[in-house]
Every structure is written in C-alpha cells, then in structure tokens.
Amino acid sequence: MTKKEWWKESVVYQIYPRSFNDSNGDGIGDLKGIMEKLDYLKELGVDVIWLSPVYQSPNDDNGYDISDYQSIMDEFGTMQDFEELLQEIHKRDMKLMMDLVVNHTSDEHEWFRLAKQSKDSPYRDYYYWKPGKNGAEPNNWESVFSGSAWEYDEDSNEYYLHIFSKKQPDLNWENPKVRSEVFDTMKFWLEKGIDGFRMDVINFISKVPSLPDAPALEGKKYASGADFYMNGPKIHEYLQEMNQQVLSKYDLITVGEMPGITVEQAKLYTGEGRNELNMVFQFEHVDLDSGPTGKWDLKELQLSDLKASFTKWQKGLEQVGWNSLYLNNHDQPRMVSRFGNDDEYWLESAKMLATFLHFLQGTPYIYQGEELGMTNVRFPTIDDYKDIETLNMYNEKISEDKENLSQIMNSIYAKGRDNARTPMQWSSGPNAGFTSGTPWIKVNPNYQEINAEQQLVDDHSIFQYYKKLIQLRKQHEIVVYGTYDLILPEHSEIYAFTRTLGDEKLLIILNFSDGQPEFEWPQELEYEKKELLISNYSIDQEDEQEAFKLLPYEARVYKLT
Missing domain, CATH: 2.60.40.1180 (Golgi alpha-mannosidase II)
Known part of the structure; x- marks a missing residue:
C-alpha cells in the first residue's frame, strides 16, 4: 500500500472568492463572505479549502496578475480579515491552501515597474527582455490568450515576454534572485499558518534559454511555443530547490497545475522521495472534447477516450505518485453540463459524476457550486461576459468571420471560463443570495431551482449525496488507498x-x-x-x-x- 498521508485522505473545496459570497453589498465576493459560509463547508465535510488568488491585483486576469504578493486585494478585505479567516478555518479543523502564481507577475508589480525604468535596472533581469528580430518580435510564440507572446516597450526599444496577457510578464527563473524572492513570499504565508499551495502553471517556469522560434503554422503569424516553456530544462531543479528551501520545512499539501504533461513526467513531479510536489493537475481528460485547433473547437466526447485517459493515469501513478481528481474548476465549464445531462437527468448525472470522481484513487477537488449541481450559463450577448480569454477569442474570431456568430457563441456556451464564475447560488432570493448589490457578473437564471438553501433541507439533494460520498471516504480506507x-x-x-x-x-x-x-x-x-x-x-x-x-x-x- 502507498504511504499514508493526510493530504491523500482529504477532500479539497475550491473557492473562487470573487463569486463565492459578498458580505458588504459591492457585488464582489470577499473574505468576510467566505467566513460567513465556513459552517456550510464544515457541514459538507471537506478538509481543505483552496482559495483562488486574493492578493493585490489590477484584475486583468481576475487576480492571476499579482501586483503585490504580500497584501490582500482591497475588494476582498484586509490582512486582518485574512488572518481571522485562517483562524476560523483552523478552529473548524479544516486547512487552507493558497494559490501561488509565480510564472508571471502583474505589469503593475514593483519589480516590473523598476525593470521597465532602465536596461541597467537590477530588476531588468527579473523578466525576459529581448530586442526585436527583423523588425518584428524576438520569436513567433503565441500568447495563450491570443496574439503575440511579446509586448513592445518604446522606451527601451525592447520586447518583454508574456505567455498570458500583456499585463502578465513572465518571471525569469534563471535569475537566483527571482527564486529567492518567490521562496520568501511562500515563507511569508506559511509563517501565517497556511497549509499548502496550489501552484499556477508551475511547469512553465523553466524556459529553453535561447527562446527559439516555434514551428510555423500555415497561414498563421504566431505558433505555440509550448515545447520551449512547458516542462523546461531546469523545472525539476527549481522544484527541488523550492522543496529544500521551503516546502520540506512544513507539513503541507502541494499541487502543481501542469498543462501538457504526460504520466511519465507526472511520476517525476509527484514521485515519493523525489522531493518535488504531492500531486499535479493534468489536463488530458479535459482536452478530450477539443478538436485539433484547441478548446474552442468543439468535439463530442467518447466514453472510451475518457476511460482510457483516467485508466492510464490511475495505473501510471499507482504506488509511485498521486493523482488529483477533478472534472471542473475556475477555468473549466461546469461538469454536469459537460460530462452529464444538465436538463432531463440533471440530478442523476450530477450524482453519477460525483460518484465517479470520489471513488477513483487520488485527492478529490470540489469546485464551488459543484456540490449543488450548478450548470453552465448562456448569457444573451457577448457584453455579459467578463473573461479575458473569452473576449480575446471572440474579438479575433468575429473579425475573421462575422457570419459565424452563432458558432462562436456556442463555443463560449460550452467552454467559456465564465461558466464557472457566475455567483454561487445560495438561495432563491435576489441575486441567488450572493449579494445585496449588483453582482460583478450576472447570476445564472436557474438559481431559483438550483440553490443551497433548498438542498440543505432535501435528503435526496446533490449536496446531501456529496456529503455521503465524503463520509464514505472517511469510513473506508479502501476508497483512498485501494x-x-x-x-x-x-x-x-x-x-x-x-x-x-x-x-x-x-x-x-x-x-x-x-x-x-x-x-x-x-x-x-x-x-x-x-x-x-x-x-x-x-x-x-x-x-x-x-x-x-x-x-x-x-x-x-x-x-x-
């Protein structure tokens, strides 16, 4: 049997703070709002709360663009609120896992401001700066959010690298000072008493130093440079250094978000005795319904593909590493709409999918509202959508082909990240009980039928079913270790x-x-x-x-x- 660990036996609940619960009526969820709902989470039976970023941020990418790693976003509250929240979580015998976003910062971070001031700035080398090539960008890499992965800076006549938004410049991990700054930030939160980290796109932190061009695509100006920044040459060295300097000194839960990894790579990242991470988020199963041109290219999911993928990961990491188990999160559509039937068999398919997930080997992750069977949303117009990835795709596609509006919208209805970000449905009252003000993004209109208030008192609800699944995990060791x-x-x-x-x-x-x-x-x-x-x-x-x-x-x- 694999080695027993508390994080293997835990169930994690992910909170997307902006959409969870608003305590002050400004339409944005906050830390005090989370505090108000801790007893609900305790009732559900979860062990660990994973908090999506709550750090200071200009919110270009909803908090994944951090301008100060050691302070709390004003909209979410104060450091005092955070400390009180942590105390209340621990008081209920639950743990708190924070998001660690260190592949990039915000362009409003002090390091980047100083880096931009001069080529001679000691902070210049915290980021990737390059002169142009043949009157164009330093290479042909495409940003994950469309367009070039390089942004031109007139003052210095150089470009900086941003795998994501142009307001998210990539950190240069080759620089030991960058690594030291990151480790200090981690220690800052660990000394406050947090219990672990979920690490955002952590397998992007090591780039091939020469930053070469990617193989060109016919008719396309930009191409994916992923082969040169995913699972790069020094990734294991960096994670082992992080483990030695920081993680090994605490009893933590760690999970690395790692797009594009294989089972063999995951064995290295999670292998017992390799001193890197406890587990990884891999994306193979959530790419099975994507066509050759990516997530917006909709393809029908085949059950045989789903079985093959999960079986490969279950058997591949058996006795070697550990799986994380999820079917949705803040970046993925709602699982009952995607893998089940959110209409005629909404109740049954939500429970079936939960059964599937909680009886696999690994640590299950519940995304807020999943335990209520919250569904995807179909907003009437693009103006109702907020997500930068969705809006960039829409603008790019509509400029190419105005005739295909319905096809573009169907892709957004199926795969847009805002599906996961509509406010948590607490009650059938105004704004689903999420806020007394105007919510930052519209509420899914089905909140009168799907909400926590009703499900807490219904013995046959999805919520009660999740509660039972979690209890079974605690009662039967085979559910965890079999x-x-x-x-x-x-x-x-x-x-x-x-x-x-x-x-x-x-x-x-x-x-x-x-x-x-x-x-x-x-x-x-x-x-x-x-x-x-x-x-x-x-x-x-x-x-x-x-x-x-x-x-x-x-x-x-x-x-x-």
Missing part, C-alpha cells in the same frame, strides 16, 4: 471499475448515458458478502440478479468481502 482496475473497457455507455485493498473490493458501476444498458456481474469477482454502499437511485438490496439494466446516469457502488 488500487484501481478497469472492467468492460470497450463498453460505450458503462464505465465500471474495481478498487482493491487486501481482502476487500469495491465495484463501481456508472452509466454515462441516458440509455438503459445491461450490466452483467463479472464472473471473476468472487465474494461472500456484498453491500451497496451508495447509489443515486433507490435499489432493492435483496436484488441478487447477476445481470440488471441500469437506469439513465445510474451509479452504484458495492463493497465485496
């Missing part, structure tokens, strides 16, 4: 697998469709006693049939001894 094995790999509707620990087995049966496929009990599964641990339909436990029809989006978990 090994995973796929059965029925070729079935187009059923995803079934076992978990094994010693003499115990769990059988998890999931119908990922609105059909009614027949499930045949696997002959190789021998047992003396079977117990239904959880299901999303009421099942007659005396039903000992060897084959049965599954109802649409049905989930069952049996414990076999």
Whole structure:
C-alpha cells in the first residue's frame, strides 16, 4: 500500500472568492463572505479549502496578475480579515491552501515597474527582455490568450515576454534572485499558518534559454511555443530547490497545475522521495472534447477516450505518485453540463459524476457550486461576459468571420471560463443570495431551482449525496488507498471499475448515458458478502440478479468481502 498521508485522505473545496459570497453589498465576493459560509463547508465535510488568488491585483486576469504578493486585494478585505479567516478555518479543523502564481507577475508589480525604468535596472533581469528580430518580435510564440507572446516597450526599444496577457510578464527563473524572492513570499504565508499551495502553471517556469522560434503554422503569424516553456530544462531543479528551501520545512499539501504533461513526467513531479510536489493537475481528460485547433473547437466526447485517459493515469501513478481528481474548476465549464445531462437527468448525472470522481484513487477537488449541481450559463450577448480569454477569442474570431456568430457563441456556451464564475447560488432570493448589490457578473437564471438553501433541507439533494460520498471516504480506507482496475473497457455507455485493498473490493458501476444498458456481474469477482454502499437511485438490496439494466446516469457502488 502507498504511504499514508493526510493530504491523500482529504477532500479539497475550491473557492473562487470573487463569486463565492459578498458580505458588504459591492457585488464582489470577499473574505468576510467566505467566513460567513465556513459552517456550510464544515457541514459538507471537506478538509481543505483552496482559495483562488486574493492578493493585490489590477484584475486583468481576475487576480492571476499579482501586483503585490504580500497584501490582500482591497475588494476582498484586509490582512486582518485574512488572518481571522485562517483562524476560523483552523478552529473548524479544516486547512487552507493558497494559490501561488509565480510564472508571471502583474505589469503593475514593483519589480516590473523598476525593470521597465532602465536596461541597467537590477530588476531588468527579473523578466525576459529581448530586442526585436527583423523588425518584428524576438520569436513567433503565441500568447495563450491570443496574439503575440511579446509586448513592445518604446522606451527601451525592447520586447518583454508574456505567455498570458500583456499585463502578465513572465518571471525569469534563471535569475537566483527571482527564486529567492518567490521562496520568501511562500515563507511569508506559511509563517501565517497556511497549509499548502496550489501552484499556477508551475511547469512553465523553466524556459529553453535561447527562446527559439516555434514551428510555423500555415497561414498563421504566431505558433505555440509550448515545447520551449512547458516542462523546461531546469523545472525539476527549481522544484527541488523550492522543496529544500521551503516546502520540506512544513507539513503541507502541494499541487502543481501542469498543462501538457504526460504520466511519465507526472511520476517525476509527484514521485515519493523525489522531493518535488504531492500531486499535479493534468489536463488530458479535459482536452478530450477539443478538436485539433484547441478548446474552442468543439468535439463530442467518447466514453472510451475518457476511460482510457483516467485508466492510464490511475495505473501510471499507482504506488509511485498521486493523482488529483477533478472534472471542473475556475477555468473549466461546469461538469454536469459537460460530462452529464444538465436538463432531463440533471440530478442523476450530477450524482453519477460525483460518484465517479470520489471513488477513483487520488485527492478529490470540489469546485464551488459543484456540490449543488450548478450548470453552465448562456448569457444573451457577448457584453455579459467578463473573461479575458473569452473576449480575446471572440474579438479575433468575429473579425475573421462575422457570419459565424452563432458558432462562436456556442463555443463560449460550452467552454467559456465564465461558466464557472457566475455567483454561487445560495438561495432563491435576489441575486441567488450572493449579494445585496449588483453582482460583478450576472447570476445564472436557474438559481431559483438550483440553490443551497433548498438542498440543505432535501435528503435526496446533490449536496446531501456529496456529503455521503465524503463520509464514505472517511469510513473506508479502501476508497483512498485501494488500487484501481478497469472492467468492460470497450463498453460505450458503462464505465465500471474495481478498487482493491487486501481482502476487500469495491465495484463501481456508472452509466454515462441516458440509455438503459445491461450490466452483467463479472464472473471473476468472487465474494461472500456484498453491500451497496451508495447509489443515486433507490435499489432493492435483496436484488441478487447477476445481470440488471441500469437506469439513465445510474451509479452504484458495492463493497465485496
């Protein structure tokens, strides 16, 4: 059995503070608002709260552009509010994980202001500055948010690198002073008593030093430079230094957000004894419904692809590293709309997907509102959207092809990040109980049917189902540490697998469709006693049939001894 750790046994709840709960009526969620809802999170049963960035920021990318790592964004409150929140979280035996965003800063950060003042500034080398090449940018890399990854600075006649927004210049980790500054920032928060870090695009911090051109794409000015900044030459060296200097001195939960990594790379990042990170967020399963040109290119998800992906990661990290488990977050659409059926089988499919996630091996991450079955939103016009990635894509596509407005909007309805950022639906009252003012982004109109107030008093609600899933994890060690094995790999509707620990087995049966496929009990599964641990339909436990029809989006978990 893999080594026991508290962070393997935990369930993490992600809060996107801007949209969680507003305590002062300015339309923006805040730290005091989070404090008001801690008992709700305790009731749910989660162990760790992951807070998306609350640092000082001009908010070009909703807080992921940080202008001061050691102060709190005015809209969210004060450092005193933060310290009180941390105290209240610990008082309830929960832990707090902070977001660490150190691939880039804001262009309003003091380091960048000083870097910009002069080529001779001691801060110049905190960032990547290059002269142009042949009257154009230093290389042909494309920003993740569209357009060039370089921004021209007239004063110095040089360009600076920004993999994301032009207001997010990339830090130069080759400079030991940058690493030292980052480690000092981490210690600042750890000394306040926080319990870990989720590290934003942390596998981007090591670039190939020559910053070469990427292979050109036909008809395109810019191309993805990802091969030269993802999982770069010194990434493991930097993370091991971070571990040695900072992480190893505390008992922490750490997870690195790492687009574009393979299982083999994840073994290096999370391997026990390698002294890097506890786990990573990988993106393979959330890219399965994207076509060849990226996330906005919609493609129907095949269950066989989902099984193959999850199985590869489950088996690949078994006994070596550790998986993080998620189906949505602040950057991804709502999981019930994406992987389930948010209309006719909304309740059943939300519960089925939760069952799937919580019975895999790894640490489950719940994104705010997921436990209520919150869904994607279809705002009537582009003017209702706030996300920089969405707006940049819209402006680029509409300038190329005005005729395709409906196709562009369909991509936004399916994949836009604002799907995850509509306010938390607390009640059926005005603005879903999120704010007494005007919310910074509109509330999903279905809040009168989907909200916490109703689900807390309904024994059959999605919230109550999540609560039971979390309790089962605490009661049965096999849910955390059991090994995973796929059965029925070729079935187009059923995803079934076992978990094994010693003499115990769990059988998890999931119908990922609105059909009614027949499930045949696997002959190789021998047992003396079977117990239904959880299901999303009421099942007659005396039903000992060897084959049965599954109802649409049905989930069952049996414990076999």
